[in-house]
Amino acid sequence: MGVMTKQWVPDGPRPSRVQRRDDNVFVMDPVHEGEGAVVMRRYFEAAFKWPVEIEMWDIPVGAWEGRHVHDEADPDGYVMADECYIVVAGRGRFQLGADEVDLEVGDAMFMDPHISRGVRNTGDEMLRIMVISDLPVQAMPSAP
Helix, strand or coil: CCCCCCCCCCCCCCCCCCCCCCCCEEEECCCCCCECCEEEEEECCCCCCCCEEEEEEEECCCCEEEEECCCCCCCCCCCCCCEEEEEEECEEEEEECCEEEEEECCCEEEECCCCCEEEEECCCCCEEEEEEEECCHHHCCCCC
């Protein structure tokens, strides 16, 4: 996959809209060489005036997103993307560099692109996290 890009939305009024739970859903099995199928919902793709991606991930019991970085060599196209994970349901063990921390509902974690990260569902129910990523500025086209 190449570098992710975002389409610029023109200035001025834009139509408000609703996105349903089953819109723009995909399954990755595995994610970043982890283990288990993760259901991902991407919300309002290319709708914002700023470079942001908002997803909700459902990680089953025992599954995990493999450890990864989003540095200059990222093969997934998220080159130099910061990320924020917010726990919405369940609990999990999050890797941040050499550290591991247990997070539960309402906890969040911010990651610099160069820091290794990943998450494992260590609870007894679905782990649901909101993932907010800034799309790489260098991939953004110039505003018209």
